[in-house]
Amino acid sequence: MASLVDPSDHSPIEDAEALQKAVKGWGADEKAIIAILGHRNATQRTQIRQAYYDLFQEDLIKRLESELSGDLERAMYRWILEPAEREALLANIALRNANINYHIIVEISCVSSPDELFIVRRAYHNRFKRSLEEDVATNTTGHLRQLLVGLVSSFRYGGSEVNARMAQCEADVLHEAIKNKNQNHQEVIRILTTRSKFQLMATFNRYRDDHGIAITKKLSDEGFDDFHKAMQIAISCINDHKKYYEKVLRNAIENVEIDEDALTRVIVTRAEKDLKNINEVYYKRNSVHLEHSVAKKTSGDYKKFLLTLMGNEE
Amino acid sequence: MASLVDPSDHSPIEDAEALQKAVKGWGADEKAIIAILGHRNATQRTQIRQAYYDLFQEDLIKRLESELSGDLERAMYRWILEPAEREALLANIALRNANINYHIIVEISCVSSPDELFIVRRAYHNRFKRSLEEDVATNTTGHLRQLLVGLVSSFRYGGSEVNARMAQCEADVLHEAIKNKNQNHQEVIRILTTRSKFQLMATFNRYRDDHGIAITKKLSDEGFDDFHKAMQIAISCINDHKKYYEKVLRNAIENVEIDEDALTRVIVTRAEKDLKNINEVYYKRNSVHLEHSVAKKTSGDYKKFLLTLMGNEE
Numbered sequence: 362m363a364s365l366v367d368p369s370d371h372s373p374i375e376d377a378e379a380l381q382k383a384v385k386g387w388g389a390d391e392k393a394i395i396a397i398l399g400h401r402n403a404t405q406r407t408q409i410r411q412a413y414y415d416l417f418q419e420d421l422i423k424r425l426e427s428e429l430s431g432d433l434e435r436a437m438y439r440w441i442l443e444p445a446e447r448e449a450l451l452a453n454i455a456l457r458n459a460n461i462n463y464h465i466i467v468e469i470s471c472v473s474s475p476d477e478l479f480i481v482r483r484a485y486h487n488r489f490k491r492s493l494e495e496d497v498a499t500n501t502t503g504h505l506r507q508l509l510v511g512l513v514s515s516f517r518y519g520g521s522e523v524n525a526r527m528a529q530c531e532a533d534v535l536h537e538a539i540k541n542k543n544q545n546h547q548e549v550i551r552i553l554t555t556r557s558k559f560q561l562m563a564t565f566n567r568y569r570d571d572h573g574i575a576i577t578k579k580l581s582d583e584g585f586d587d588f589h590k591a592m593q594i595a596i597s598c599i600n601d602h603k604k605y606y607e608k609v610l611r612n613a614i615e616n617v618e619i620d621e622d623a624l625t626r627v628i629v630t631r632a633e634k635d636l637k638n639i640n641e642v643y644y645k646r647n648s649v650h651l652e653h654s655v656a657k658k659t660s661g662d663y664k665k666f667l668l669t670l671m672g673n674e675e
Numbered sequence: 676m677a678s679l680v681d682p683s684d685h686s687p688i689e690d691a692e693a694l695q696k697a698v699k700g701w702g703a704d705e706k707a708i709i710a711i712l713g714h715r716n717a718t719q720r721t722q723i724r725q726a727y728y729d730l731f732q733e734d735l736i737k738r739l740e741s742e743l744s745g746d747l748e749r750a751m752y753r754w755i756l757e758p759a760e761r762e763a764l765l766a767n768i769a770l771r772n773a774n775i776n777y778h779i780i781v782e783i784s785c786v787s788s789p790d791e792l793f794i795v796r797r798a799y800h801n802r803f804k805r806s807l808e809e810d811v812a813t814n815t816t817g818h819l820r821q822l823l824v825g826l827v828s829s830f831r832y833g834g835s836e837v838n839a840r841m842a843q844c845e846a847d848v849l850h851e852a853i854k855n856k857n858q859n860h861q862e863v864i865r866i867l868t869t870r871s872k873f874q875l876m877a878t879f880n881r882y883r884d885d886h887g888i889a890i891t892k893k894l895s896d897e898g899f900d901d902f903h904k905a906m907q908i909a910i911s912c913i914n915d916h917k918k919y920y921e922k923v924l925r926n927a928i929e930n931v932e933i934d935e936d937a938l939t940r941v942i943v944t945r946a947e948k949d950l951k952n953i954n955e956v957y958y959k960r961n962s963v964h965l966e967h968s969v970a971k972k973t974s975g976d977y978k979k980f981l982l983t984l985m986g987n988e989e
Contacts, residue, residue, distance in 0.1 A: 479793060479830070482830050483830075486830075486832050486833065486834075490832060490834055490836060491832050491871075492829075492830060492831055492832045492869055492871070494828075494829070494830070494868075494869050495832065495869040495870060495871075498865045498868075498869045499865075499869075502861075503861075506861075506865075507821065510825070510865075510868075510869070511824070511828070514808075514825070514828035514829065514830070515806075515808070515828065516793070516796050516797075516800075516806060516808070516828070517806055518800050518804060518805050518806045518809065519800065520800075520804055522804060547816075547817075547820075551812045551813075551820070551824075554808070554812075554824075555806055555808045555809040555812045555813075555824070556809060557805075557806070557809075
């Protein structure tokens, strides 16, 4: 369930006019901007961008960028984009990082449905005039490259049919590959990048039944390299992405210095999708509501914006 | 330019009724079937399939399969399908072959536009309840697998921008890789599976300018393995698919025993697209019209059908 609270009817023109008022003159009225955009879904935000351009011959995104700053600016910029455009942007930022943030690449590839992922790839073309896999391949090497390129290029079968014998066989392959850390990467890549999500879940269940431990847990032992970490993230995202996001949020909040990038990314990306459910998982795991943790660790208009997206303005 | 001659108006119902007459009773009227279906484009054929089903509660494809036989049956079966469905079928047949016909996989991946290829992948899901890359990966190993999976999963950027410096650099990488036959497969795979077609054409041109020989020619030397052969086909298809198809047709016709599979595949696949242009390339290269070569080497209703699709019924 989404956490976003959006009106069923709104006027893009009135919203655009109110936003123009909020950015006019010295200093922007952040609260007014949050009150409007923090309550509009993707379609509505796109209509507002268009109405703003038609009325004022100005790009709303550029204007907001120049009026806002810091964490709020970054969060608002990500929020106002359409989902696929935002994922393309997040992927690109991850790839431009000195140490590429491959977990974001894995996350986008494995949480999205096969069709959503394809739309992200198209959005990447439109925005960066290159393909996503092209940038992934240029910025990585070796087995990690093969795994990441395979994941971002995947178009998995979406049906729920499961082949139990294949699940057994491939659970064994994964087991062997994990045991002999640096062998058989090719088969791991083949399995993780081409099988359907339902088939993979059956394989991971088989693994747990046979070995008494979740495959992701096994991969969190020491001594594994980036390839195995990427493998672990892929499995987590495919198996239960809500649990995965709970962990990302928990790590972001519990970090000595709170990780605003991760916090913003998850809240902005999931607010319109299933942030309510992720919140429930978070509460179950931590016995505290996500809103409270976020409220405690953030401040100012950035805090206000995140809480608004979480459907809780205090 | 297409070679197919189709009427601008036709009645799916009348066509379906005429087809039913042609398949009724003992022995089908092949000439009548060819006269109708050999003159209908993909949309029209789909309408006829639907009308036939509505009128007679029977699948036209299944009925034709049981009424026709041999090369004509195979050609008609491929022809009546929608283009993406047909490519999915051709890929599947190629993969089920004892020695997988990887050249067909490369052909489908590299001749199709990025969007067309995606539609083929979707058709593969619908028809086989698996992904195309899944079947490619299961049936291949090693570097050939990596190249083929990369090609079928690609969604290349479609713009015509070219980076000349990158073309120079990657032409050098390809040159080195070809020189040291069994090294640097990873970089070859990265370049061929992720770069845009325009960028790749610039790279191949750079190669020819620097080394005085086309890269495909260089790869036709002896001593290259399947990986390099697949690489050569990919480059041919990306560079000039009409020239590539001319060669496939020439080999099929000049073979001691004519290769009907290849002949049917190219004619059926290109009749609605650019078979006229391929015919021109064929004439330039062989000083004989493709229709004449085909007429000389085939016979009966199969011959009649191919010539009909080529827009030439003698």
